[in-house]
Amino acid sequence: MLEYAWLIPVFPFVAFLLIALLPKRTLWWESGAVYAIAGTLCSLVLSMLVVWSVLNGETLTTDTPKFKWLEVGDFSLEFGVWIDQLTALMLVVVSIVGTLVVVYSGGYMREEGEGRRRYYAEITLFISVMFGLVISDNYLQMFIFWELVGLCSYLLIGFWYEKPSAASAAKRAFIVTRVGDIMFMAGIIILFKYVGSLDFETLFSESAAVAVPTDMMILATALIFGGAIGKSAQFPLHEWLPDAMEGPTTVSALIHAATMVKAGVYLVARSYPLLIHAPESLLFVAVIGGVTAILAATVALAANDIKRVLAYSTISQLGYMILGLGAGGYLVIYANSPGGYAAATFHLMNHAFFKALLFLCAGSVIHAIGTNDMRLMGGLGKKMKITSLTMLIGALAISGIPPFSGFWSKDEVLAAVWHAGEFDSVFFLLWLMGIVTAFMTAFYMFRMWFMTFAGEPRSEYHAHESPRIMTVPLMILAGLAMTSGFVLFIGDGFKGFMESSIEGLLHGAEHESLVDIAAEIFTDPLTYVSLTLAVVGIMLARKIYLTPGFDRSMFSRGFNGKLQRALENRWYISKFYDDFAVKVVYGLSLIADKFDRYVIDGLVNGFAFLGGNTGNFIRRLQDGNVQRYASLILVGICLLLILVLYILPWGG
C-alpha cells in the first residue's frame, strides 16, 4: 500500500487544477465544492489505507521511492516519500480535518458568490501541499512544501483582500513566518555542508551525526527549530497567528489550528534524531514552548473576540507540544524513554480534532449572528443546541476534563516535563508554567463558552442553527474529541506505536503495558493537581461570567486595570513590532528606496529612455533608419575588432 502513498497529495492537486481551470458552468454545486470534497475524500481513503499498513508494522524509511527532478554534478533534488508512524499520525490529522472542513465550507461559504471558486482552489491546493510536506523524505523537499503552505496560508488569510485589515494580516503572516523560514533554510544548509545530503535516511544515521561537529549541530538544530518558531507561532514570532483570524473561519480551523501550524511541531518531532545530539537545543525548544504556553494563555484571558480567544489558545497549546518535545528529548537521552515524544505527538493529534471543532463551532456562531464579539453574544445555547453542545465538548476536551481527549494528552505532557526535571531542574519551573497554563486554559475556555451560549442575549440578533452540512462535521469532530484520547489504550497503545518511529534512538526501552500506563496516570498525585486546577478554573469562570450582577469593574481599576490593558494590548508585543517596523525598518527601507529610486531607477529609466527615444527618433527619420542600423553593425564590428585584436591580447 505504501508505494501508492505519493498519490495522497495528487488527488487534492487534481481537484485544485479542475477548480482553477474548468469553465464556470462545469463547476456544478457551490462553485467547485464537489471537486474539492471528492479530491479530499480520495486522499482520506488512501491515507487511511496507508495508516492501516503502518499500524500493521509496515514503514517506508529505507530506500524510499524517489522522483529525481534535477541533478547537477554531485547535487540532486529529489522528491521522495517517507512513511513512518509520525507521518501516519499527520496523515490522519490532515486528511480527517481537511475533509471535514471542506464539507463544512459547503455551508459556511455559501454567501461568497464568485469568490468561492478561488476559495476552493486555494484550500485544495493547501491540502495537497500539506500532504506533500508530511510525506517528504528530505529537508529540501520539505522546505519547498513548507514555503508552499505558507503561500496558501497567505492567500487564504487575505481571502477578503478588499478589506485592508485582511490584506495587512496576510502580509504580516507571510513576512513574520519568513523570518523563521530563513532560519530553517540556514539550518539545512549547515547540515548539507557537513553531511552532503539532505535525505532523512542519510542525515538520521549515526555516521551523519558524527560528521557534524557538536557546536554546529547545536546551531543547525536551533536554526531548524527557528523554522518551527515561525510556522507554529511560538514566542517571539507568535503575533501573526491572531491576526491571521482575518481569514474565513474555516481557514482558521484547518490551517491556523489543525494542520499548518502543526508543521512546526512536526518538524521538531521529525528532527529528533538530530536534536538528541544537541541537548542545548532541546532545552531551548522546551523553554520557548513553556514561555509561549503561559504567555499566550494570559492574553486569551482578556480577549473579547471569539476567534482571538481560540487563536491565543492555539498558540498556547502549540507551546505545550513544543514543551513536551523538548522534555521528551531529554527523556530519550537520559531516561531511554519515548514518553515526552509520544505525549507531545498525542497532544498534537487530539488538539487538531478539538481545536478544529472549537473553530468550526465559532464559525457556526459567527455564521448565525454575524459578529465575532463575545460581548454582543450570550444566550445562544437555546437557539443553537448542536453548536453549543459540541462546543462544550471541545471546551471540556481542551480544559483537560476526563474522559475527553485533552485530559489524556495534556496529562502525559505535564508528566513528561515533570519527569525531565530529574535531569535539569529548569523543567520543574516549566512544569509549573504548564500547570498554571492548564488552569488558565480551563478558565478562558469556559469564559468564552458562558459568554457565548449561557445567560441572556446582550444584543439584538436573530440566531438560527446552522444547516446540516455544517453541523454534521461538528458532530463528527465532537465524537473524535471525546474518543481520540482512548487510542492510548488501543492495540499496542499510542506510546508503543509512536515509540517504533524513534526506535533507533532508544536502546531497547522496556515496553510499558497498557495497565501500567493507566495506573501511572491515576495513581500520580500530579494528575489530580492539574484536574483540580482545571475544575477550579471552570468554576471561577462560572462565578464571574454567569452570576447575574457580578461586579467585574474591579478588573479595570488600579493594578488590575493596568494588567487588563496590558493583556488587551497583547503585552504590547504587537505594538513593539509595529513601532520597530515603523521606526527602524521603515527608516532603512526609506534609504533603500532612495537608492532604488535615484540610482537603480535612474539607470533603468536612463537606459529605457535612451532605447525608447532612439527608437522613436529613428522611426521618424523614415529614410535614415536602415542606414543607421547598418552603420551600427559596422561600428559594432569595428569595436569588436579593436577589442579582439588590440585590447584583449594587451591585457592577457
Place this chain on the structure above:
Amino acid sequence: MEILNTLEPFLPQLLLILFATLMPGLDYLFKDKRIVAFASLIPLIAIMGAVVTWLFTDSWTPPGSSIALVEINLFSGLFMLVFLAVGIIVVLTSMDFVRTDKNQGEYYALILLAIAGMTLVASAADLFVIFVGLEIAGISSFALSGFRKHEKRSAEAATKYFIIGGFSSALTLFAISLFYGIAGTTNISAMGAAMDASFTSFEGSESFALLATVLVLAGFGFKVALVPFHMWAPDVYEGAPTPISGLLAAASKKMGFAAFFKVFLIGLIVTKSDWDIAIAILAIITMTVGNLIAVSQTNIKRMLAYSSVAQAGYILIALPVGTQYAVAGALFHILTHAFMKSGAFMVVAGMASCAIGEKLDDFKGLGKRSPFLAISMTLFLFSLAGIPPLAGFASKFVLFSSAVYGSSDPGPSWLIWLAVAAVLNSALSLYYYARVIKYMYMEKGSEAKVKVPRSTTAAIAISLAMTIVLGVYFDAVMDLCLRAAEAFSNLPIGF
C-alpha cells in the same frame, strides 16, 4: 543509384520543399484554406514523427551521410525537433490568423521553405551548407514578414529585415572566404584541424582569422539578434504577422545558434582564448540591454522581442564556457525557449484573431475575459523569467550553473561573472513579465468574453504542455541534451 544515396541525408528538406511547391496549387484548388494549412502540416508531422522515434526510442536511426556536407547526429536532431515543433505551432495559429488574407498557399509554402532551410543548418557540416541554409530560411522569412504587403508596418518590417539581412549575409560570406583562405577547406571539422597548422606556416594569418571570426560573429549575431546587431528585431517582430514573429523568435533565432555552435566550438575552437572574452562581454551586454529596454515597452510584441534579445544573451553563455555541459544547457534552453516564447507570441496572435490589440493596456482584465489565455500567458511569462518548476527555470539553471562549474579549474575564473550577470538579469526581467500578469489579473478592463479559435487553442495548449513537461521531467530532458552535446567530443565534459 549513387545519386539516391547522396540525397538520402537531405530527405527532410526534399520532403518540405516538395510540399512547399504543392501549396500554391492547393490554394488554387480549394476554397477552404484550412485544407492548405492541414496539407502543410503533413510533412512537418511526418518528419517530426521520424525524429521523435529516433530521439526517444532505439527502434530507428537515420542513415549516415555518405558525403561530408552534412552530418546528422543527436545535436542536429534536437534542433530539428525545435524547428518542426515551432513550425507546427505556427501553422496551427496561422490557420485562423491569416484566414481572410490572400495568397495563403504562398504563405504556408514559405513557412515550409523557411523550416527546410533551418533543418539544413541543423545538420550542416560545411560552412557553405550553413550559408545556403541561412539564406533559404532568411529569404523565406523576409517574404513572410512582408506577407501583408498592404499593411504599412508589415512592408516596412520586411524591407528593413531584407536590407540588414543582405548586409549580414555579405559579412558571413566574406568571413567564409577568409576562412577558406586560411584553412584551405570549408568543412568545419577539417577547418578546426587546419587552423592551428596555418598559423605557424604563414605570418599574420592569425589576425585574418580573428577578422573573419568577428565578421562571422556579426553575421550570425544578426540572426540571433545580439546587441548591437539586434536593431532590426523589435521592428520586424512588431511589424510581421504575429505567428511569423513567433517563428522568427523561436526558430529562426535558434538556427543562428546551431550555426554559432558548429562554427565556434568546432571550427574555431583553437582560437577560443582569443574570442571568449569578447563573446562573454557581448553576452552580458546583450542580456542587459535587452532586459533594460524591455522594461519600458508598452507593446507586448516589442517587449517579447527585447526579451528574446536578452534570452539570446543567456544562450550565448555556452560559447565562452565551452563545455559539453554548457552546450547541453544551451540546447535545453533553446528547446524550452522555443515553446515558451512561441507560446507567448501565439497568445498575442490569439488575441489579435479576436480583434484585440497587442498593447499592454489591451491585456487589462484578460484574466476575466479569457481565463485560458491569461493562465497560459502567466505560465509562459513565469517560465521565461525562470520560476520553478517550469521549463525556463530548469534550462536557465543548467545554463547558468555551467558558468559556475566552468569557472573552477581548468576554466578561467572570470566565467563566474557570466552567471552573476545572468542571474541579476533574470531578476530584472521578472519586473516586466510580472507587470503583464498584473495587468491581466489586477486591472479592470473590458468585460467582453474572448473566444479563442480552436486551432490557436491547440497551438497554445501544445506549448503550455511542453513548458510544464520539460520542467517537470528535468532529468530525462537533461539526459537527452547531454547526449546531444556529445557531438562536441572535443570539449571537456564540464562538471
